Amino acid sequence: xxxxxxxxxxxxxxxxxxxxxxxxxxxxxxxxxxxxxxxxxxxxxxxxxxxxxxxxxxxxxxxxxxxxxxxxxxxxxxxxxxxxxxxxxxxxxxxxxxxxxxxxxxxxxxxxxxxxxxxxxxxxxxxxxxxxxxxxxxxxxxxxxxxxxxxxxxxxxxxxxxxxxxxxxxxxxxxxxxxxxxxxxxxxxxxxxxxxxxxxxxxxxxxxxxxxxxxxxxxxxxxxxx
Amino acid sequence: xxxxxxxxxxxxxxxxxxxxxxxxxxxxxxxxxxxxxxxxxxxxxxxxxxxxxxxxxxxxxxxxxxxxxxxxxxxxxxxxxxxxxxxxxxxxxxxxxxxxxxxxxxxxxxxxxxxxxxxxxxxxxxxxxxxxxxxxxxxxxxxxxxxxxxxxxxxxxxxxxxxxxxxxxxxxxxxxxxxxxxxxxxxxxxxxxxxxxxxxxxxxxxxxxxxxxxxxxxxxxxxxxx
Numbered sequence: 001x002x003x004x005x006x007x008x009x010x011x012x013x014x015x016x017x018x019x020x021x022x023x024x025x026x027x028x029x030x031x032x033x034x035x036x037x038x039x040x041x042x043x044x045x046x047x048x049x050x051x052x053x054x055x056x057x058x059x060x061x062x063x064x065x066x067x068x069x070x071x072x073x074x075x076x077x078x079x080x081x082x083x084x085x086x087x088x089x090x091x092x093x094x095x096x097x098x099x100x101x102x103x104x105x106x107x108x109x110x111x112x113x114x115x116x117x118x119x120x121x122x123x124x125x126x127x128x129x130x131x132x133x134x135x136x137x138x139x140x141x142x143x144x145x146x147x148x149x150x151x152x153x154x155x156x157x158x159x160x161x162x163x164x165x166x167x168x169x170x171x172x173x174x175x176x177x178x179x180x181x182x183x184x185x186x187x188x189x190x191x192x193x194x195x196x197x198x199x200x201x202x203x204x205x206x207x208x209x210x211x212x213x214x215x216x217x218x219x220x221x222x223x224x225x226x
Numbered sequence: 227x228x229x230x231x232x233x234x235x236x237x238x239x240x241x242x243x244x245x246x247x248x249x250x251x252x253x254x255x256x257x258x259x260x261x262x263x264x265x266x267x268x269x270x271x272x273x274x275x276x277x278x279x280x281x282x283x284x285x286x287x288x289x290x291x292x293x294x295x296x297x298x299x300x301x302x303x304x305x306x307x308x309x310x311x312x313x314x315x316x317x318x319x320x321x322x323x324x325x326x327x328x329x330x331x332x333x334x335x336x337x338x339x340x341x342x343x344x345x346x347x348x349x350x351x352x353x354x355x356x357x358x359x360x361x362x363x364x365x366x367x368x369x370x371x372x373x374x375x376x377x378x379x380x381x382x383x384x385x386x387x388x389x390x391x392x393x394x395x396x397x398x399x400x401x402x403x404x405x406x407x408x409x410x411x412x413x414x415x416x417x418x419x420x421x422x423x424x425x426x427x428x429x430x431x432x433x434x435x436x437x438x439x440x441x442x443x444x445x446x447x448x449x450x451x452x
Binding site: 028035109116130133135136137138139140145146147148149151153154155156157179181182184185188193194196201203205207208211212217218220 | 246271356359360361362363364365366371373374375377379380381382383405407408410411414419420424428429431433434435439440442443444446
């Protein structure tokens with residue numbers, strides 16, 4: 001079955017306190033986005049990689065690839081107004097098989113975890129990696145009050161989220177809705193059950209300057225690939 | 227009003243893959259537990275600091291303090307079977323005023339945040355610091371199924387949790403119950419509302435080898451105090 005991945009890097013990186021969008025910032029000497037792309041390439045050298053970038057970032061990205069002799073083949077799609085629209089643009093370039101959707105700023109997904117997600121997606125139409133919460137959790141009730149909730153029932157959601165391409169395409173025919181915070185929620189709105197697999201604590205999203213430092217620590221500590 | 231803090235370091239550190247319990251491991255050249263104690267000392271030089279340690283760790287700790295010329299005054303209480311029992315042992319050494327309960331393995335609480343918690347506790351009987359979730363969250367329903375939950379309603383709970391000492395002592399007269407995952411939950415069982423204040427993403431718990439690396443990154447990045 002053909003593997004595809006849509007890597008969503010639509011963010012303008014306003015939270016980084018930096019002019020350079022976060023997906024282009026180097027960790028361990030290599031741009032975050034290059035690490036993200038490499039992870040999927042090492043999982044499957046024949047995977048169809050679609051990178052969704054705002055039109056205004058595409059020239060910069062091409063220059064970055066040239067100057068770093070980054071040669072992993074990928075197609076570029078235009079970023080949309082929201083993540084939903086960006087994924088939809090990427091999905092237009094997918095024909096068949098399985099399709100993963102990955103946050104561009106998650107550079108540390110291991111090959112084993114990517115494999116686990118795509119393997120499960122052969123059996124289930126919608127697969128997402130999750131981890132447990134190590135913190136106690138509370139739920140707000142009204143403006144001020146809150147109550148403790150049973151954290152053993154809660155999972156933190158990561159990416160790649162992997163789907164049957166045909167089913168995801170159908171789900172993305174829906175009108176945009178603010179409750180669509182990830183792709184699983186778009187599938188769920190169509191009545192499809194979401195299958196959970198084991199994620200990884202190191203599979204972090206790089207969104208703040210501290211995350212960049214944590215990313216450096218992950219590069220040094222956790223995996224020979226990095 | 228007199229300030230007290232119970233620093234709970236009862237853990238045997240089995241998750242660290244190391245013989246040395248995690249609270250004794252150095253970050254940025256200084257044991258985690260020393261950093262935790264220092265934070266409260268810098269907040270209030272007159273604070274009554276009670277450190278709860280398993281009896282089997284106390285000799286090691288005293289030697290560590292001597293060899294590092296660590297001179298911040300503190301009293302040691304014996305660790306109990308669970309966190310509940312450890313806190314109860316510490317609480318026996320508190321007389322009056324406000325009492326914070328802090329995880330021994332949270333070395334990076336800022337003075338500003340500690341101040342915020344103790345200030346709010348002058349007005350409210352039970353105060354805890356919380357942060358938002360940056361991940362999408364799902365709730366398990368039964369064994370396999372799950373549903374997305376509105377993450378804007380969820381808060382991740384940190385420490386120090388700060389209380390009126392007299393009220394916390396009353397709450398700790400309760401019989402031990404497995405739902406007591408933190409001190410706020412013990413207070414809540416007595417019908418007391420929990421007041422939330424702003425926590426900090428850098429106020430992490432050191433429980434895994436990766437956390438140690440993240441801690442080093444926090445030392446280097448985030449605060450001149452470290």
